[in-house]
Amino acid sequence: MAAPVHTDTSEDVKVLHSMGYAQELSRRMGGFQSFAISFSIICILSGGFGSFPIALSTGGPFSLTIGWIIGSAYALIVAACLGQIASAYPTAGSLYHWSSILGGRFWGWATAYVNLLGLLFVIPAVNVFLYLVTRDLLFGSVLGWDVSGWGMGTQILSVAVITAAQALLNHFGIRLTTILTDFSGYLILGVTVILIVMFLMAAPSFDISKAFTFVNNTGAPGGGVSPQTGPLMAIIIGLLYPLFTITGFDASAHTAEETVNARNTVHKGMLHSVFWSGVFGFVLILVMILAIPDLNAAAASGWSSFNNLFIAAILPTFIGKLMLIGVIISNFLCALAAVTSTSRMIYAFARDGGLPFSGLLSSVSPTYRTPVAAIWFSAIMAVVLTAVTTPLNAFAALSTGCAMYLYISYAMPIVAGFFAEGKTWTTFGSFRLGGLSKVFAVIVMIGTVLVTIGGHAFVVSIPGTPGDAAANPPVAATSFVPGLWYYSVGFAIILAILWFAIENRRFQGPPIGEAAIAKRKAIIAAAEKAVGESA
Template sequence: MEAGYASSFPRVLRRFALFAIAFSVVSITTGIFVNYAYGLTTLGPAAVWLWPVAAVGQILVVLVLAELAAHMPLAGANYQWSARLVNTGFGYTVGALGLLYSAVGLPGIALVGLAPLAATVLGLDAADPLTLLVIAVAALVLAYLVNVIRVQWAARVNNLAVFAEVAGTVALSVLLLVLWATHRGATPDGGHGLGFLGTVNPGTPVADGIVGGALIGIFTLVGFEAAADMAEEAVDARRTVPRAMIVAAVVSGVLGLVALVGFTVAIPDLAAVESSPVPLAAIASFWLGPVLTDVFLVIVVFSMFALLVVAAASNSRLIFAMARDGLLPASRALRRVNAATATPVVALVVSLVVCLALLAYGTLDGAAFTILVGATALVPYLIYLLTLGGYLARRKRLRRNDAGGTAPFSLGRAALPVAGLAMLWLVVVVAALTLPEAFRAADYVVLGGLALTGLWYVAVLRRRLRDGTAGLPQADPSSGRERTLDLA
């Protein structure tokens, strides 16, 4: 029994599988490919030097979350940590934001990212909405099917994705750097802007340019706590999950910078690349030709698919965890784990249905869907901000629970400085993602999602929490131990 819950999953995920889960969710290939154009057209090539800023900020965050994972290795990580540090209502808000993030983010990656690239590789019309919809639906259904069959299948996909990202994106960027160094005379703009910040595009205020450039890292370096979402399926979770999160964040930060520098130095013609709908493909095509560029695009498509696979797994565990505590509609069904597959099949199916519904909506109204997807940049940072706020306010609870020093990972005396700096970083990021006019529509989406969350809380959940039919497992005074919450 873990923290008052009877075991529902077999422990089959080992160290590399957990690292692969965290690394695949961050997915530097997907993040850089999708977001590079934005940084390039706002700040210029010097945007690559803001990647380390985001990487350091997120490593501070992951250190705090790793300590929480070592103390509370439970499915639905941010929800569980927030609920146990503060209270169930606070955890419910954090969990609801996580559900919103996945519900919009997964179909967004499938429709806006994966589908156009897959259509291009297959020689189909990447501008045809029906073609994109079919590809996106197929990718989502296959990603969820992999998870329904068995969690080990999802782990194998992500294990392969690690090697694909390193051998593909990072190795490719290094190759481009070498080609530029040996043929630099053919490229008038190679390396342009790497040494200074004087490349902000005309008409763009410097402050806006800096925010835009930083968004490459801000949009990409999130999701490493997915390994903690799978903690109840991890072997020796208190040790392996924190290490997987930290290593994934550090490796993603280092390899992402290598990739960005390689691609940016190899820019052949800055104006042409900035005007290209897919700048990285334009750079690769100049140096490698169409065949090897298509190989690169295949790697990107596979990385995006791996991201869908592991994000589906993570989201279903969050649904399962919240349903186990009776916080969602139809909680009894959503908390079931199939005996044959050892996966939360109902939670996976519901998550897929929600994704497909939003995908259909996105196809019918692409402009509105773009706003929804834009909200996914803000939501994870709100989750981190709330979780770290709970940590700073109630960290004494962790110390009381670990009076014997048994936690395999602890920040010790560095906890408050690290958490304080991480909190400062998150406040700056949230301000950057909410205050500019360009993000205002996405802000309203997040507020709307929180309003719906509040309606369910007021109409149903508050009563459930009051009468004890929902909430975290309660302590049994006679035994001094936690009891499981019986919703049967």
Template sequence: MSTPLTDSSPAEPPPSAPDSGPELQRTLGGFQVFAISFAFISVAVGIFGTYGEMLATAGPVGIWLWLIAVVGQTLVALVVAQFAARIALSGSSYQWASRLANPKIGWLFGWLTFWFLAIAVVALDSALASQAFMPLVGMDENEDTARIITVVILILQAILVIASTRLLGLITSGAVGVELAIVAVLVVALIGVVVFTSSGDVSNLTSRGVTEGNSSYYAIGGGLTAGMLMGLTTLVGFDSAANLAEEAKDPFRSVPRAIVASVVAAGVAGFLFLIALTVAIEDIDAISKSGSPVAAIIRDQLGPVMERILLAAIVFAIFGAGMVVMAACSRQAFAMARDQRFPAHKLMRKVNPRTQTPIFATLLILVVGVVLLLVLPGDALLKLITASTLLPAIIYGATVILYLVVRKRLEHKEGGFSLGRFEMPIAVAALIWVVVALFVLVTPGDSTASNVIVAGLILLGGVYFAKMMIFNREVLETEPSGGDAVDAVVESTE
């Protein structure tokens, strides 16, 4: 039976959980922490799933928009890292806002983050089933079959996430290694084939492809704007390392470094991959109409055997990414439940004494995913998944604003991560970028349904928030101390 557990590890005690409540085991090394953030971003997987949409909306030339997204998301990551260097608790932005603004604002951060992560698990595993696993084993397209496979994947991931945080770290590290190998091998192979067979075309890098002649291409919400969605939807989740901060060794240094390094590494690897793919296109019109353009390019240039190898590697990479998202989401629920601010908090806050993982919080993510797959029809599920791309932009924007408001209350830890004199210009630039990103996400004509879903999730949260305010108000009035897991935070003067 799962019971609250206090870790009794000897030697140097790690940063403790709030008020010595349920604690997680500190087992993740520096590379494993980096791997968690990088695996969440999952650059090869992100490009695999969004490259076709980019070709259809912005054309091949749209890959240059990736660089803009990399710079913008790196600015946000630098701000997020500033918080991670000072508060090393599961729940990331929920903890930061709760302790530096007030618990009520922090709760909203936590609620939005939970739903972003919960939906992202379904999105990743749905893509794994339909875009990678089924083509790999030669199964025909079938939505019902894809949903059944997705449920099986969710169950397997839940079992592994519950089993051990160390196992999670090993699998995600392996997934990152495979993903980097995919990108490196394909970049070299594709460029080599193009150079030696003259089968590609460098002019693709400036071609508008099927969007040539589109009168709304440069309009607000038009093709060029929509082309930026590839970077915005892929380069997110880098803060997942902060969501597992209580399970990281030396979190005040390893977590912020992992956050920034994962975005930079993903940005560079992704751009090289995009260059190679785009140059290797032989028939832009045919590839743009393909259901899986990346796989089609690989098949055309490297043959069906390489395509199979690619799909097998992609299956493993997406599976590892899904595990990371599920783990991060369960820690989000755990952190809020530990503070009695989450539904069924008495169950969700429990840590199993044997596995040192929050079993019920992990099972909740599994249940949410299965319910969404069983209840929502195809179009509604697609709209929900699309809506999840708006949530991180809202969360990151609110995080940057929070930093600008409270930054003077934060002291710098000796030897810890710090932006020094550049923190203010970076934070302001990050805020400008987030405003641009939100504009890009909400302006496309087909975004109305997604915007409504996000509003609905906020409204649902408002109902539970009102319940707490009426029946359990005290939990939103005070904040647990956090012990030495909250470092260098200076209380504001009254």
């Protein structure tokens, strides 16, 4: 049955037309769906588990608890700042569109690429963790398979298959996606509550004080998860834990053109998803710490610390095995929602000519009312990133890059708004921060600097070593593996070349101003007619 459509007299479509865009996507999402898609991407059962060793092996319990509180509060401030802008400009391009309006053509173009990079890191980061937890806990611990021979090739192929399944589900329409993300929201809450009870039951004692102790576990004490650093840097790196977990909440904004009453709904989706993830995540972390008999030994086990805890505290019971299945499904749906968010960003940027093959990437299926080409492009790039980062410890590199690049992209329209508010920024929605707006913006700027420093300090280069054929047994040579700094500098250089050589003259950005928007009336009508939207 054909999806119901809004006429151009609806408030949502009027707002979209006033910004120069057609209603091509199917507007089916309500308030809960807007919340659920961001809550599903945040997914405390994904980042909260996968990056658990990052915090434990840097600042110890302090980074897990106090670090989580600080990171959650910071994420809520970022969400509030973005929500204020989303209430004024509810479009699928979100960050890119906002930066263009508030900061100019270049700032918007640069925001789009940084946000796109961060979003593309989300999908493989989650899917790599999904592969690892399935391999080690389900196949290895529960089913007893020998997974010791599963190497890099198996990981890349498995992630490719998982990502293709998520893209296929996105292909067939936002209705199917929202049903799955709605289910994901309930599943995450239900599994989290049961796991909290199970970890509490497994706790050898209830000494809450041990959950707030700072221990510098960088280097050897933390199993080599983090390079050896001083206490301050250990705390900064530890903040990657909550910031990788509580990220991707811009999904509510990226699906604004598919959300009913978007001006009054999108900011609530972001704020509620961050707040409840922070609350439930903190309780889950607290009981996980209580369930660990020896925190020093757990930290020394490095990347295995979460797996060891889950095997000891959860898997021995039938219910624990069911909870593992719930964790696996939650992670699959987390990356499914990330594909949705990423593809909408690509679609929005491409319709303004910001990407190569923009005509293809901005196309919308008349049958499914989804940006099919953008969906599959997201999936392909996610697999490519998995292959590129696998030699560097794919999960560490991808999760760190995700947190760092996404929060930089979140800061960019906020910084632009800091300077434009009350001057060139005069269009506001129902959600306003008032006197807190500029204060929050300064906090966001400081936090962005810290997460950037922490990200680059965590994922360092791996030096190459010469081989020794005469040794017994022979030692093979290893290649130099570049750290995250190389990716960031290379990315910045490529962007600079693209802008000054090509895009500065070619790229026009989103339509801004009454004259530019008025010229798009015929384009809007043709685009809506092509997908069956009533005129």
